Amino acid sequence: MVVVPASQHGIYGPSKFVVDVWLVIMRYLSVLDIIRLGSTCRTLHEFTTLRHVWRDVLFQHRYLDQCYPHLRSCTAEDIRHQLKTAARLDRIWTQPSIVPQRLYTFPLDFPGVFQGLKFLPGGTWLVLLFHCRNLNPSRHSNLCLFKPSTGSSTNDSPAASTTFQSEMCWLPFLDQDGPYKSSRGDDLMLLRTKCNDGSNAFGIVHLNTKIPSITIPLIFRTNVFVRNYAAAGDYVVYGWITSDRRHFVRIMQLNENYDSFRKDMTVES
Numbered sequence: 001m002v003v004v005p006a007s008q009h010g011i012y013g014p015s016k017f018v019v020d021v022w023l024v025i026m027r028y029l030s031v032l033d034i035i036r037l038g039s040t041c042r043t044l045h046e047f048t049t050l051r052h053v054w055r056d057v058l059f060q061h062r063y064l065d066q067c068y069p070h071l072r073s074c075t076a077e078d079i080r081h082q083l084k085t086a087a088r089l090d091r092i093w094t095q096p097s098i099v100p101q102r103l104y105t106f107p108l109d110f111p112g113v114f115q116g117l118k119f120l121p122g123g124t125w126l127v128l129l130f131h132c133r134n135l136n137p138s139r140h141s142n143l144c145l146f147k148p149s150t151g152s153s154t155n156d157s158p159a160a161s162t163t164f165q166s167e168m169c170w171l172p173f174l175d176q177d178g179p180y181k182s183s184r185g186d187d188l189m190l191l192r193t194k195c196n197d198g199s200n201a202f203g204i205v206h207l208n209t210k211i212p213s214i215t216i217p218l219i220f221r222t223n224v225f226v227r228n229y230a231a232a233g234d235y236v237v238y239g240w241i242t243s244d245r246r247h248f249v250r251i252m253q254l255n256e257n258y259d260s261f262r263k264d265m266t267v268e269s
Contacts, residue, residue: 248266
């Protein structure tokens with residue numbers, strides 16, 4: 001290693017190299033290394049914010065470019081954010097063991113059969129799905145929105161909860177069900193089930209942590225065999241294949257009250 005005297009920093013500084021040299025160097029760096037490089041000085045920060053730097057990294061990524069082709073047309077900051085998130089997740093999951101930053105316990109007592117438990121965005125509130133004949137003789141689902149008291153600090157707020165008895169028997173939670181944030185910042189969740197007539201039913205759940213309260217303002221059905229579905233923001237999407245091998249996708253945009261669709265279209269892919 002060569003130590004450069006402080007008086008010669010200007011001679012050997014990053015600005016003395018043409019940007020093409022740094023672009024070649026960054027091709028051999030990982031995502032997190034490029035981010036660290038950009039935090040060393042103003043010149044390198046400008047170089048690491050160039051859009052084609054992150055486009056090159058995106059094209060080299062093992063799955064982001066193929067799974068999310070829309071990223072190619074995004075800004076440098078958006079591409080950088082997605083690559084940074086993916087890199088951090090890769091680093092966490094490749095560790096021999098995952099060490100939680102904070103660990104606490106709380107009692108979870110409900111009179112029924114457990115069907116699913118998820119954190120709302122922010123990690124403070126949880127939503128629980130369970131079945132209970134005592135509360136709901138028809139074996140319909142019960143939803144519970146609660147904020148547990150962890151007792152981790154003196155400023156910890158007391159526990160709060162509310163329970164909602166649905167008129168339908170919903171299936172256990174899946175990853176694509178949420179919860180997720182709408183464009184207005186509300187917490188939403190998507191429920192789904194199979195009806196006796198063979199149709200698929202979906203329910204939009206509004207989880208209000210301010211009151212707190214749970215409502216299902218919209219339930220819609222479809223008679224097609226749903227291959228997959230997703231929900232994010234104000235949109236719900238599902239796809240199916242017809243008997244003659246044609247592929248269709250239905251795209252729905254919720255209105256501001258989440259009780260109907262502002263837009264509803266079906267396209268053939």
